[in-house]
Amino acid sequence: MSTPFPTVSAVAPRTAPAAPAAKKAAPVRPTRAPLLSQPRVQRILYPLLVGVVLIALWQGLVTGLELPPYLVPSPWLMLQTLVTDWAALGASLWVTIKITLLAFVAATVAGVLISFLFVQSKRIETALFPYAVLLQVTPIVAVAPLIIIWVKDPTASMVICAALVALFPIISNTTLGLRSVEPDLQSYFQLNRATRLQTLVRLRIPSALPYFFGGLRISSGLALIGAVVAEFVAGTGGSGAGLAYQILQAGFQLNIPRMFAALLLISLTGVAMFVLMAWLSRVALGSWHASES
Template sequence: MIRTHYARVLYPALVAVVLLGLWQGLVTGFELPAYLVPSPVLMLQTLVADWQTLGASLLFTMKITLLSFLCAVVLGVLISFVFVQSRRIETALFPYAVLLQVTPIVAVAPLIIIWVKNPTASLVVCATLVALFPIISNTTLGLRSIDPDLQSYFAMNRANRLQTLWRLRIPSALPYFFGGLRISSGLALIGAVVAEFVAGTGGSSTGLAYQILFAGFQLNIPRMFAALLLISLAGVALFAAMAWLSKLALGSWHASELSRD
C-alpha cells in the first residue's frame, strides 16, 4: 500500500522531469527566442520575479473558483434531491440542466456581467454555471443506483421518503458524488478563468486570466507561461484535494478505494 502511494507521486514526477528536460533542451538547442517559447528555467525565473503580482492574482482566481465550486455543490445536491423524488420532475427539468452544460459560457457571460453589477459575483455566477452539471448528473445517477432488494426491504419496513433518502440513497450515491466533485472542481477553475477573460476586468482585484491577457498585450510571453503554470498547478491541487476527500470518505468501505489493483 505504501509503495503504491509513493508510486502515484513518483511516476508522474519522473515524467514531468523528462518532459521539462526535453523542453529545455529543445529551446536551448534550437535557440528559440523567449517571445516564441520561453524555456522552463526562464519561466520559473519570471514566476519568482513577478510572484507578488502573480501570487495575488492566483489568490483572486482561487477565491472565485472555490466560491463557485461551493455554490455548484450546494445547488447540484439540492436539485438532485428534487429530481430523485419523482421521475416526472426529473423528466421535465433534467433537459434544462443539460442546457446549462451545452451552452457556451462565453455566449452568456457578457449578459451575466451586465445583469449582475458586482464584478466578483458575476464571475462566481459564470463559473457556477460551468461547474453545476457534473454534480447534478452524478449525484442524481447515484441516488437512482440503489439495490432493488434493499429498496424493497425499506418499503417492507414502511420507511418514509426521508429515511430512504438518508439511510439508503445517500450512502449509495457517495461514490458518484465524489466522482462529480473531481470533475466539477476543475470546471469551476475553467469557468473562473473563462469568465475573467470575457469580463476583461482590471484594477487591484484581478485574476490570472487578466495577467495572461496583459502579458499577451505586452508580448511578455515568459510571464504568460508563468500564469498558465499557476493555473495548471491550481487545477492539479483541486483534483488531488477531491481525491483525498474521496479516499477519506470511502476508503474504509467502498470497493473503488479498497481495490489494490
C-alpha cells in the same frame, strides 16, 4: 527337560526412545514490499519522472535550437519570471482561487439540492433534466456577457458564470447515484414502511457517495475553467484582476515568459484541487467502498 516359553507378562516391554521436543516455530513476519513497489509511491514517483523528462526535453530543445523568449520561453526562464513577478501573479492567483472556490461551493450545494428534487419524482426529473443539459451545452462565453451586465458586482457575476460551468456534473452524477440503489434493499425499506426522508438519508445518500465524489473531481476543474473564462470576458483589472487578466496583459506586451508563468499557476491550481477531491473521496469511502480500496 525342555524350558517353557516365557509368558507374555514375563517379557519386559521395550520402550521406544523419547522423541525430542519439537521446537516452537518462530512467528512468520510478513515481508514488507520495497518502497518503490508500493502503489502509493508509484502514483507519485511515475508522474514526477515523466514530468522531469518532459521539462528536460523542453529545456534542451529551447537551448539547442536557440528559440527566442518571445516565441517559447525555457522552463528556467519561466520559473525566474514566476519569482520576480510573484507580487502581481500571487495576488491574481488568490483572486482566481477565491472565485473558483466560491463557484465550486455554490455549484455543489445547488447540484445536490436539485438532485434531491429529481429523485423524489420521476416526472420532475423528466421535466427539468433537459434544462440542466441545456446549461451544460450552452457556451459560457456566450452567456457571460449577459450575466456581467445583469449582475452589477464583477466578483458575483464571475462566480455565477463559473458555477454554471461546474453545475452539471454534480447534478448528473449525484442523481445517478441516488437512483443506483439495490432493489433488494429498496424493497426492504418499503417493507418496513420507511419514510421518504429515512430512505433518502439511510439508503440513497450512502449509495450515491461514490458518484457524488466522482462529480466533485470533475466539477473542481470545471469551476477553475469557468472562473478563468469569466475573467477573460469581464476583463477586470487593478487589484481585483485574476490570472486571466495577467495572461491578457502579458500577451499584449509580448511578455511570453510571464504568460507561461500564469498558465503554470492555473495548471498547478487545477491539479491541487483534483488531488484534494481525491483525498476527500479516499477519506470518506476508503474504509467501506471498493472503489477506494
